Amino acid sequence: MIPRAAAPRILRLLDGFPVVTVTGPRQSGKTTLMRALLPHKPYITLEASAQREFARQSPAEFLHQYPQGAVIDEAQNAPELFSELQGVVDASGKMGQFVLTGSQNLSLLSSVTQSLAGRTALVELLPLSVAELRSVGLLEKQYASHLLKGFFPAIYSRSLEPHEWLQGYLVTYAERDARQLAAIQDLSAFQRFLKLTAARTGQLLNMQSLGSDAGVADKTVKHWLSILETCYLIHFVRPHVANFGKRLVRSPKLYMTDVGLAAALMGIRTEGEILSHPQRGALFETMVVNELLKTRVNLGLREPLHFWRDNIGTEVDVVMERGNEVAAVEIKSGPTVASDAFRQLDKWHKYATERGSFSAVHLGLVYGGDMRFTRNGVDVMPWSDL
Numbered sequence: 001m002i003p004r005a006a007a008p009r010i011l012r013l014l015d016g017f018p019v020v021t022v023t024g025p026r027q028s029g030k031t032t033l034m035r036a037l038l039p040h041k042p043y044i045t046l047e048a049s050a051q052r053e054f055a056r057q058s059p060a061e062f063l064h065q066y067p068q069g070a071v072i073d074e075a076q077n078a079p080e081l082f083s084e085l086q087g088v089v090d091a092s093g094k095m096g097q098f099v100l101t102g103s104q105n106l107s108l109l110s111s112v113t114q115s116l117a118g119r120t121a122l123v124e125l126l127p128l129s130v131a132e133l134r135s136v137g138l139l140e141k142q143y144a145s146h147l148l149k150g151f152f153p154a155i156y157s158r159s160l161e162p163h164e165w166l167q168g169y170l171v172t173y174a175e176r177d178a179r180q181l182a183a184i185q186d187l188s189a190f191q192r193f194l195k196l197t198a199a200r201t202g203q204l205l206n207m208q209s210l211g212s213d214a215g216v217a218d219k220t221v222k223h224w225l226s227i228l229e230t231c232y233l234i235h236f237v238r239p240h241v242a243n244f245g246k247r248l249v250r251s252p253k254l255y256m257t258d259v260g261l262a263a264a265l266m267g268i269r270t271e272g273e274i275l276s277h278p279q280r281g282a283l284f285e286t287m288v289v290n291e292l293l294k295t296r297v298n299l300g301l302r303e304p305l306h307f308w309r310d311n312i313g314t315e316v317d318v319v320m321e322r323g324n325e326v327a328a329v330e331i332k333s334g335p336t337v338a339s340d341a342f343r344q345l346d347k348w349h350k351y352a353t354e355r356g357s358f359s360a361v362h363l364g365l366v367y368g369g370d371m372r373f374t375r376n377g378v379d380v381m382p383w384s385d386l
Contacts, residue, residue, distance in 0.1 A: 017095060024124055034071050085116065105232055127152050128156065143333075148270070166264035189214065196214050200254055280333055288383060
């Protein structure tokens with residue numbers, strides 16, 4: 001198993017909470033990680049119909065089978081368990097008794113936060129990171145390979161053809177889960193919508209344009225996007241609130257949670273196609289934004305990523321706050337950094353220092369090359385150092 005950066009935090013939380021809830025996309029490695037960290041705990045999956053029905057119809061009897069606790073996979077399939085679990089862990093007083101995992105984001109967290117408030121810690125496990133691959137020597141020299149493969153563990157731990165596995169993932173998990181949640185009747189319309197959504201990764205969300213291209217109503221677009229977000233297929237980056245006296249765009253940017261899925265949905269099959277594709281820059285940005293998100297998630301940081309863009313087109317790809325400090329990051333897919341690559345950062349830096357109230361302002365640029373250096377006060381970092 002590839003060592004996961006989230007493991008130390010999960011072990012620490014197991015010492016302080018009776019329940020730890022781990023959510024993330026299907027096949028992101030949740031089960032593998034929990035079995036490795038807790039090899040002696042019973043493991044039950046509620047994907048199995050018999051276990052699921054038992055847990056839903058007789059939650060007290062179901063939990064009574066596991067006096068020392070257990071790992072319960074896909075726990076969102078039996079929300080009846082959560083209120084019963086509250087009484088069980090309160091009575092025992094043991095820490096690290098149960099681990100709940102799930103591949104649906106908002107539906108599981110809603111049930112957990114209502115029934116297990118104060119009793120559970122929440123952890124997100126996203127697909128592998130650049131740092132995790134680097135630690136075991138699986139990071140390629142050229143980023144195109146990773147844009148094509150994505151970052152799901154199975155692609156790096158088995159002898160698989162990435163495009164075939166990713167296409168199978170879309171059919172086996174993504175479409176099935178979304179259809180179950182949304183009761184989608186027209187599968188072909190949803191498949192078209194999913195492909196059009198992937199083609200917009202790294203772009204401002206325009207629901208009217210997406211709906212027009214997909215041939216569905218705005219209400220349907222909003223509903224289907226919420227389903228894709230719940231299933232961890234997409235996520236949004238919201239605009240930063242600091243306006244510095246400027247009019248700002250209010251729409252979020254949309255990103256696929258795994259860049260390999262985005263490439264597969266675009267029909268890209270080879271590294272050569274990646275490098276010549278008009279969406280190469282957007283795919284590279286998707287990878288980098290997802291890496292920054294994974295870093296924060298693995299550390300348990302609650303502050304979200306943002307971007308900054310005013311109404312005349314001045315934009316910084318990522319803005320991150322921590323306390324009263326702020327960092328702005330530009331993302332460039334090219335193997336070298338031209339002098340004009342710093343133009344937007346320079347403008348933003350001027351606004352932030354003259355009109356902002358931050359105690360410190362940091363500037364960074366992530367690019368597709370392999371050298372790290374500092375230029376004009378900007379930390380220029382190769383993608384492989386993320």
